[in-house]
Amino acid sequence: MDKAKLQELDNQYIAHVYSREDVAVATGKGAVCHSADGKRYIDFSSGIGVNSLGFCDPEWTRAVSRQAGVLQHTSNLYYTEPCALLAEKLVARTGLKKVFFGNSGAEANEGAIKAARKYSFDKYGAGRHEIITLLNSFHGRTMAALSATGQEDFHEFFHPFSEGFKYVAANETDALLNAAGDKTCALMIEMIQGEGGVVPLTRDFVRAAAKMCAERDILLIVDEVQTGAGRTGKFFAYEHFGVNPDLVTAAKGLGGGLPIGAVLFGEKCENAFGAGDHGSTFGGNPVVCAGGLVVMDRIDEAFLRGVREKSEYMTGRLKLMKNVVRISGMGLMLGIEIEGKTAHEALRYCVENGLLILSAKDKIRLLPPLVISREEIDEGLEILEQAIAG
Numbered sequence: 001m002d003k004a005k006l007q008e009l010d011n012q013y014i015a016h017v018y019s020r021e022d023v024a025v026a027t028g029k030g031a032v033c034h035s036a037d038g039k040r041y042i043d044f045s046s047g048i049g050v051n052s053l054g055f056c057d058p059e060w061t062r063a064v065s066r067q068a069g070v071l072q073h074t075s076n077l078y079y080t081e082p083c084a085l086l087a088e089k090l091v092a093r094t095g096l097k098k099v100f101f102g103n104s105g106a107e108a109n110e111g112a113i114k115a116a117r118k119y120s121f122d123k124y125g126a127g128r129h130e131i132i133t134l135l136n137s138f139h140g141r142t143m144a145a146l147s148a149t150g151q152e153d154f155h156e157f158f159h160p161f162s163e164g165f166k167y168v169a170a171n172e173t174d175a176l177l178n179a180a181g182d183k184t185c186a187l188m189i190e191m192i193q194g195e196g197g198v199v200p201l202t203r204d205f206v207r208a209a210a211k212m213c214a215e216r217d218i219l220l221i222v223d224e225v226q227t228g229a230g231r232t233g234k235f236f237a238y239e240h241f242g243v244n245p246d247l248v249t250a251a252k253g254l255g256g257g258l259p260i261g262a263v264l265f266g267e268k269c270e271n272a273f274g275a276g277d278h279g280s281t282f283g284g285n286p287v288v289c290a291g292g293l294v295v296m297d298r299i300d301e302a303f304l305r306g307v308r309e310k311s312e313y314m315t316g317r318l319k320l321m322k323n324v325v326r327i328s329g330m331g332l333m334l335g336i337e338i339e340g341k342t343a344h345e346a347l348r349y350c351v352e353n354g355l356l357i358l359s360a361k362d363k364i365r366l367l368p369p370l371v372i373s374r375e376e377i378d379e380g381l382e383i384l385e386q387a388i389a390g
Contacts, residue, residue: 003036021351028055031372033356042380044368045356049194049226049333052253052295054369060256060294067290074286076279082289089296090264093235096248097270100263101284105225105251106140108261111278112188112247113144115263116219117164119272120185123217130183131221134170138195139188139223148188151196171205177212186219186247187212191237194226197361198328198335203241210243219246219269225261226333229253230299230370233308233331240330253370256295258288299370307331307370310377314366317381322389328363332372336364338388349387355380364388 001009003024010020024036031043031054046052053060067082074080087099100115102108113131120128133139135150146154147162155161166184168175170193180187187209193199213220222245227237231253234240238248248264261283265272282288311331318327318336326337338346343359350357358365364384368377 030054031369031376041354041356043356044366044380045358046367046369049252049367051257052229052370053256054371060291063290063294064287067287071286080286082286083284086289086292096264096266098265102261102280103259103282104261106142106145108249108251108263109139109145111263112221112249115272116186119269128185129164131186132166133188135167136193136196171202173208184218186221188221190223192227197363206241221247223249225251231333256291258291260288321385332368334366346387353383355383
């Protein structure tokens with residue numbers, strides 16, 4: 001189908017909730033894709049952090065294709081091997097104890113919110129249900145996840161929002177300590193606020209938050225939806241900070257391109273859910289988990305070292321570019337503050353000239369596939385440099 005016809009059908013039949021760029025992606029391989037009209041693009045977005053192994057990785061493709069031909073789905077009333085194996089690998093990798101699988105980051109965060117409140121209810125009774133999150137955070141677009149999101153712009157139109165959330169400024173330890181009280185059951189944080197502008201938390205703040213949670217029996221929930229699965233140069237970003245969360249949520253890159261969400265439970269709350277307390281029709285789907293197993297096997301220490309090296313190389317080149325004011329983030333999750341033009345103006349130039357990038361607040365956001373080559377990085381950065389300086 002040509003691009004014009006595709007855009008016509010999309011505009012006529014798809015709900016208008018996305019502000020799409022003038023690109024119709026048709027095929028892809030690694031860090032390169034082609035549009036329906038044949039235009040070639042270097043991808044610095046990876047489907048907003050989803051395509052951790054790039055487009056159509058051969059090993060990943062074989063695994064999901066093979067599984068689709070064996071068993072594509074069955075009820076969670078029965079056992080399936082890919083689901084069990086992926087949970088085993090996640091537990092072995094993290095030291096956490098149990099896994100619940102869903103379909104998205106928002107769904108994973110909803111599960112973690114429920115688990116925290118269930119843990120607190122079982123131990124302390126009703127009333128201890130409040131969850132503290134950070135201003136400028138983003139946790140998803142379902143109602144509880146949206147309520148947990150600490151951005152006023154998202155708290156419009158859909159009233160009433162879910163109650164029981166309190167917000168404090170990131171990296172302000174005293175404000176956090178003062179906000180936690182007798183009703184607090186959990187603290188939910190992103191180690192890097194992705195949609196909030198690629199803003200990392202400080203080590204001192206994270207360590208103080210973890211200490212407070214341990215002392216007051218407040219569960220520490222770390223949202224790794226965008227930062228997980230190797231994105232920051234560690235398997236999970238919290239590893240950079242030397243803390244041990246009670247609940248971790250993951251999604252995006254964990255599936256390598258298929259819908260997945262996961263809640264990982266630490267020892268304290270591993271039995272918070274009993275039969276019937278939570279569920280997901282498609283959670284743990286065999287085909288999705290087959291793809292996740294390939295992702296898990298690929299992201300070993302050598303792979304992560306490569307992510308860190310690519311990050312150092314990209315950051316070094318970005319620092320030399322005209323009109324770059326500041327760079328934030330970790331690994332291959334980078335935010336670029338620029339002057340002279342807006343992030344959206346730079347984004348539009350990049351799209352027109354064969355590079356797919358993202359924005360977050362007033363910054364350019366880069367989330368390239370973790371497998372991107374040095375040559376592809378160079379090609380993309382040349383376009384980006386022109387976009388920023390022009």
